[in-house]
Amino acid sequence: MEGVESTNSSAQVREKNDPGWEHFSLVKDASGKKKYRCLHCGTIYSRGGINRMKQHLAGIKGNIGACKKVPHDIRHQMQENLKQVVHRADMAVARWFYDSCIPMNALNSIYAQKAIDAIAAIGPGYKLPTYYMMRVNLLRDCKEECQLLVEAHRNSWKESGCTIMADGWTDIRSRTLINFLVYCPRGLSFLKSVDASDITKDANTLCALFSEVVEWVGVTNIVQIVTDNAANYKKVGALLHEKYANIYWSPCAAHCLNLILKEICSMTHVKDIANKASKVTILVYNHIFLLSWLRKREGWKEIVRLGATRFATTFITLKSVHDHKHDLQALIISKYYSDSKLAKTVKGKEATSIILDNKFWSSCLIMTKISGPIIRLLRIVDADEKPSLGYVYDGLYRVRKAIKNLFKDNKRLYKPYTTIIKSR
Numbered sequence: 001m002e003g004v005e006s007t008n009s010s011a012q013v014r015e016k017n018d019p020g021w022e023h024f025s026l027v028k029d030a031s032g033k034k035k036y037r038c039l040h041c042g043t044i045y046s047r048g049g050i051n052r053m054k055q056h057l058a059g060i061k062g063n064i065g066a067c068k069k070v071p072h073d074i075r076h077q078m079q080e081n082l083k084q085v086v087h088r089a090d091m092a093v094a095r096w097f098y099d100s101c102i103p104m105n106a107l108n109s110i111y112a113q114k115a116i117d118a119i120a121a122i123g124p125g126y127k128l129p130t131y132y133m134m135r136v137n138l139l140r141d142c143k144e145e146c147q148l149l150v151e152a153h154r155n156s157w158k159e160s161g162c163t164i165m166a167d168g169w170t171d172i173r174s175r176t177l178i179n180f181l182v183y184c185p186r187g188l189s190f191l192k193s194v195d196a197s198d199i200t201k202d203a204n205t206l207c208a209l210f211s212e213v214v215e216w217v218g219v220t221n222i223v224q225i226v227t228d229n230a231a232n233y234k235k236v237g238a239l240l241h242e243k244y245a246n247i248y249w250s251p252c253a254a255h256c257l258n259l260i261l262k263e264i265c266s267m268t269h270v271k272d273i274a275n276k277a278s279k280v281t282i283l284v285y286n287h288i289f290l291l292s293w294l295r296k297r298e299g300w301k302e303i304v305r306l307g308a309t310r311f312a313t314t315f316i317t318l319k320s321v322h323d324h325k326h327d328l329q330a331l332i333i334s335k336y337y338s339d340s341k342l343a344k345t346v347k348g349k350e351a352t353s354i355i356l357d358n359k360f361w362s363s364c365l366i367m368t369k370i371s372g373p374i375i376r377l378l379r380i381v382d383a384d385e386k387p388s389l390g391y392v393y394d395g396l397y398r399v400r401k402a403i404k405n406l407f408k409d410n411k412r413l414y415k416p417y418t419t420i421i422k423s424r
């Protein structure tokens with residue numbers, strides 16, 4: 001499109017023709033190093049190119065001090081000029097993306113801005129790597145860099161233990177590939193991808209494949225093996241555990257999170273709170289005269305009541321009941337309720353004492369705070385077709401930290417919950 005522009009000489013010519021230069025003189029110091037002197041304020045700058053000098057004139061802060069003497073019209077002119085330059089760069093990137101069908105997601109890559117910054121630091125004249133460089137030299141160098149990183153991780157596997165993750169997927173040629181990853185608190189490393197099309201049904205061969213990975217990582221370093229497809233790998237997990245007694249197989253992330261919630265649900269005091277909360281909601285929803293009183297309250301939203309099919313729902317209900325604390329307390333102390341027949345019944349009295357019990361409300365709040373992050377994680381895992389298991393482990397690590405924080409690091413209080421999460 002604008003092939004000529006990319007040649008070195010023309011970039012330099014354009015650089016020299018830049019209107020910014022009219023406001024600077026080039027000076028050289030004793031060692032011959034180039035410096036720029038602002039013709040308006042006389043300040044001498046040694047670092048940066050014409051773009052930085054224009055920022056000085058335009059009064060754009062962050063990169064350089066603003067010129068205090070430049071006339072308004074020139075300042076405005078420089079501001080406009082800089083805007084145009086940025087737009088020209090944006091357009092150049094856009095054209096490249098559209099022409100080469102580069103996925104928009106490339107913009108979100110953590111490497112994108114770094115690449116652009118590295119190019120900008122060189123200034124005019126940078127040439128893209130050749131086709132050959134990209135395929136051979138650079139690929140080799142990146143691989144080396146990656147191996148060094150993996151080596152660094154590998155050293156920490158011994159200390160902290162690690163998890164092997166096997167992520168099975170099917171590519172466009174309908175081959176079944178298994179990606180092996182190793183997770184440790186330092187980070188996630190990719191080990192290898194294996195074409196397992198012929199062996200997915202054969203547990204013994206599959207087990208041999210896993211064993212190979214286990215041996216490479218180091219049997220004693222591995223705490224568990226996680227796979228994303230329970231049905232395919234269950235038998236392999238059992239075989240592996242037979243072979244290596246210290247290695248356990250863990251099912252997929254969502255299942256795992258549900259089990260954590262289930263175990264918390266089955267703690268006696270949690271059962272007790274859930275039971276009390278449901279007594280309150282049942283009372284309210286079984287007596288329309290109570291509901292109609294509550295529905296007149298400003299900002300009233302229905303209390304979430306879900307079947308107890310999934311463990312998350314217990315906590316969602318608890319949170320919803322807690323959100324209605326003030327509405328429910330207002331109802332209970334109102335003349336409207338206390339004059340009613342219901343207030344004098346056993347169920348009515350029971351609900352009243354629950355609603356007026358501060359301990360009940362604080363327990364509700366604690367359960368909400370404990371389960372909240374786990375449920376959020378569960379939603380992410382459920383929504384994403386291919387959730388990163390590393391993300392889940394990282395998330396659980398943060399959940400544990402949050403729970404410890406919640407109990408102000410009181411081990412006796414947080415231990416029952418963190419143990420449940422840790423054991424998964």
Ligand SMILES: [Zn+2]
Pocket residue numbers: 038039040041042043056066067068069070
């Ligand atoms: Zn100046």
